[in-house]
Amino acid sequence: MNTQVGISPQFYLTAPARCPYLPGHMERKVFTHLIGPKAPEINDLLTQGGFRRSQNIAYRPACERCQACISVRILVNEFEPTKSMRRVLATNDDVIATELEAEPSSEQFTLFRRYLDHRHQQGGMSEMTVLDYAMMVEDTHVNTRVIEYRERVEGSGIGKQGQLLGVALTDVMTDGTSMVYSFYDPELEKRSFGTYMILDHIRTAKQRGLPHVYLGYWVRGSKKMTYKVRFQPQEHLLPAGWTRFDPSLYEEDV
Template sequence: MNTQTAPAPQFYLTAPAPCPYLPHEMERKVFTHLVGERAPELNDLLTQGGFRRSQNIAYRPACETCRACVSVRILVNEFRPSRSMRRVLAANADLVAYEYPAEPSSEQYSLFRHYLDNRHQKGGMSDMSVLDYAMMVEDTHVHTKIIEYRLRQEGSGIDERLRGELIAVALTDRMGDGLSMVYSFYDPDRAPRSLGTYMILDHIRRAKALGLPHVYLGYWVKGSQKMDYKVKFLPQEHLLSHGWERYDGKSSA
């Protein structure tokens, strides 16, 4: 009988770098590799502990003087969409979602490139090539799916060749206690649709249908305008020093 235990993950610390969210702050990250048969189990454990996944790396902030990054997860079973969210759902009633294994396509990359060029010209992902995009999607040892959101087209439910225009994509991990939205992007020319909000609402619906209690949104940074949307999906929980604590929009994390 083999009594050897699986090796414990090794953690590493990055060098300081300028914070992408708060000016005049420096960020550091602690990270480990998600590889092998235990990767899904480890990803669950680390995500519940505030880590995020990027390809086969799990990371979380380890900044020396700042604790602004707060992990956020939506409480699926208690969530009720606001009036504005119901309008978003109605505005996108003509969309059809298709779920696939984590495999990239040239159509996805074209949309991804358009999104970056319009929304994140100076971001760390701005120079990603088609190969970089393929690695972002494919380099996973956990339970990952690609969800494509397309305009409804007559006959699209019968013939895959008739599927409508691709306007949004989500890269999503399924975990034991929820769905983790790893990365999502959409057609920036369709701003009135609020596609970012719509994809989160769709993930809440999916998690509820699967009997999963959480949707993980990554980090919220108080004071960062680009992160404000994450705290609109209430109720939710924030990972603080004493563990996950309920946030209903009235208290301050």
């Protein structure tokens, strides 16, 4: 297989596999390789076209009888946190976010394993080793950053702060940021840390003048994905293009 990506990348189709979100469904994906000097430009275009990145692969669903997976992006400049989101921000006022190069650490992996063992014991990532984690972080040809979230330690100065609470693997693009994968301490229920990390990405995107935060796929009918439509306003990628989402039209799904 030729994996050299030029201006026009080659696309491939996976074999059918069990859908991880909707019981009784099968999924297929179309994918291409993101390598070489054009990878950042291609990643931008494909993300805007509904693709997601995993290592050096860009993919999107290509299921024959199902269109439940819908790409979501938050409209950063119009976003205003709800009352409950403001409480989340206040609760996590003691958290410091540090943006780093896409390099893994043993501390990150320890937290990653705790997160998987608590939240995704039966998922496709449940058997990932330290080498698998390193590849997930390092195998990128685009502008990828690791954001570490730590407890603030008073008087510690610049540099590492306290306990590592969460990590986000994020691509920085020309029109926004894309949250590739994030994980956090599973004992932080009272902090609503997953919500907090999304709110922090909205804040940093706005500071950079970037109009979007891409959240990946909202899967209609999957309860584990309902959190994504809480961040309004947002757009969904439909056959007619990016369309402003109206939650009232999908009350049974949100």
